[in-house]
Amino acid sequence: MFENQNNRTELGTLGEFGLIKHITQFIGLKNESSVKGVGDDAAVIDYRVSGGAHLQTVVSTDMLVEGVHFDLAYVPLKHLGYKAVIVNLSDIYAMNATPRQILVSIALSNRFSLEAVEELYSGISLACERYGIDLVGGDTTSSPSGLVVSITAIGEAEKKNLVYRDGARESNLLCVSGDLGGAYVGLQLLEREKKIYKENPGIQPDLEGNDYILERQLKPEARKDLPLIFEGLKITPTAMIDVSDGLASEILHICTQSGVGCNLYEEKIPIDPMTYSRAREFNLDPTTCVLNGGEDYELLFTVDIAHYESIKEHADISIIGHITDSAAGCNLVSKSGTVHPLKAQGWDALRKS
Ligand code: ADP
Ligand code: MG
Numbered sequence: 249m250f251e252n253q254n255n256r257t258e259l260g261t262l263g264e265f266g267l268i269k270h271i272t273q274f275i276g277l278k279n280e281s282s283v284k285g286v287g288d289d290a291a292v293i294d295y296r297v298s299g300g301a302h303l304q305t306v307v308s309t310d311m312l313v314e315g316v317h318f319d320l321a322y323v324p325l326k327h328l329g330y331k332a333v334i335v336n337l338s339d340i341y342a343m344n345a346t347p348r349q350i351l352v353s354i355a356l357s358n359r360f361s362l363e364a365v366e367e368l369y370s371g372i373s374l375a376c377e378r379y380g381i382d383l384v385g386g387d388t389t390s391s392p393s394g395l396v397v398s399i400t401a402i403g404e405a406e407k408k409n410l411v412y413r414d415g416a417r418e419s420n421l422l423c424v425s426g427d428l429g430g431a432y433v434g435l436q437l438l439e440r441e442k443k444i445y446k447e448n449p450g451i452q453p454d455l456e457g458n459d460y461i462l463e464r465q466l467k468p469e470a471r472k473d474l475p476l477i478f479e480g481l482k483i484t485p486t487a488m489i490d491v492s493d494g495l496a497s498e499i500l501h502i503c504t505q506s507g508v509g510c511n512l513y514e515e516k517i518p519i520d521p522m523t524y525s526r527a528r529e530f531n532l533d534p535t536t537c538v539l540n541g542g543e544d545y546e547l548l549f550t551v552d553i554a555h556y557e558s559i560k561e562h563a564d565i566s567i568i569g570h571i572t573d574s575a576a577g578c579n580l581v582s583k584s585g586t587v588h589p590l591k592a593q594g595w596d597a598l599r600k601s
Contacts, residue, residue: 351387
């Protein structure tokens with residue numbers, strides 16, 4: 249699914265080098281640290297040690313495979329390109345670091361035309377523009393079927409500002425940015441409309457009035473504002489992770505790696521009203537969507553309880569629980585007050601019987 253469907257230029261007419269030249273021809277460099285971008289055997293990046301600061305380099309990579317991570321029946325290629333960048337930047341922000349460069353590797357079958365690749369790259373470029381990132385290289389190859397997009401993001405942080413998953417300590421506050429569950433409920437809507445369309449191709453998808461959850465699924469953003477908010481509040485989280493696989497699994501990662509337990513309060517979990525009501529319409533429990541859904545790309549973090557006053561007033565941050573000692577385990581305290589051990593259940597558990 250892509251916008252420029254009138255023209256179709258076969259990739260075979262360009263060849264690999266022609267294609268690389270075509271997609272990289274307008275790429276410029278914005279960041280001082282990007283010394284050499286596309287065009288040589290390797291990119292050159294220089295994070296200088298400036299003003300006595302000890303800068304460290306942060307690197308993360310993610311691969312998206314057609315049919316596994318995305319379905320081109322309802323994901324426009326421009327959105328796919330945008331999202332592929334965002335999910336990588338989110339990992340860098342989750343270290344409390346600043347992303348500066350990405351490398352993009354793609355494998356394409358001959359089902360894709362030059363115009364389709366252009367759509368994909370327009371989304372990649374837009375994300376680079378909005379987040380101040382340089383595209384400094386990549387690789388291009390053919391695939392027997394389908395599309396694979398693999399992106400590597402590189403960033404910088406002062407050593408003292410880096411935040412790992414293993415630093416949560418007893419009595420820390422457990423916090424999350426934004427709201428959760430929307431991307432998963434958006435995906436359910438897209439899957440439902442795809443099914444209806446497959447059975448009755450005459451029926452147009454009914455996606456009206458669902459903008460927020462569709463955007464959360466198709467055009468997520470990374471929380472580049474959070475490191476700045478921390479700076480403004482003079483806070484360094486003790487542990488942090490981005491919410492890509494569902495809140496339950498992310499909390500368990502922090503707790504396991506930090507050797508602590510936690511209490512998560514169901515009533516404190518931030519859920520947008522649209523996410524809540526659409527989940528109900530799909531006969532899904534909104535809390536379960538948050539715990540096991542994923543793809544929210546919000547940041548989950550822990551902070552010292554001394555920061556309670558400054559955090560509690562912040563519109564973009566919710567305090568959803570606190571860290572306990574490991575013997576207490578990781579628990580969800582339901583709205584009615586019952587306590588359940590927190591489990592990372594995966595998507596099957598989402599269907600209410
Ligand atoms: P090599 O033979 O060294 O692998 P390539 O011919 O694959 O070089 O790539 C030439 C240049 O184009 C390199 O700088 C590489 O990083 C860049 N490049 C290749 N494919 C892509 C892509 N899909 N997106 C961005 N840059 C790319
Ligand atoms: Mg190559």
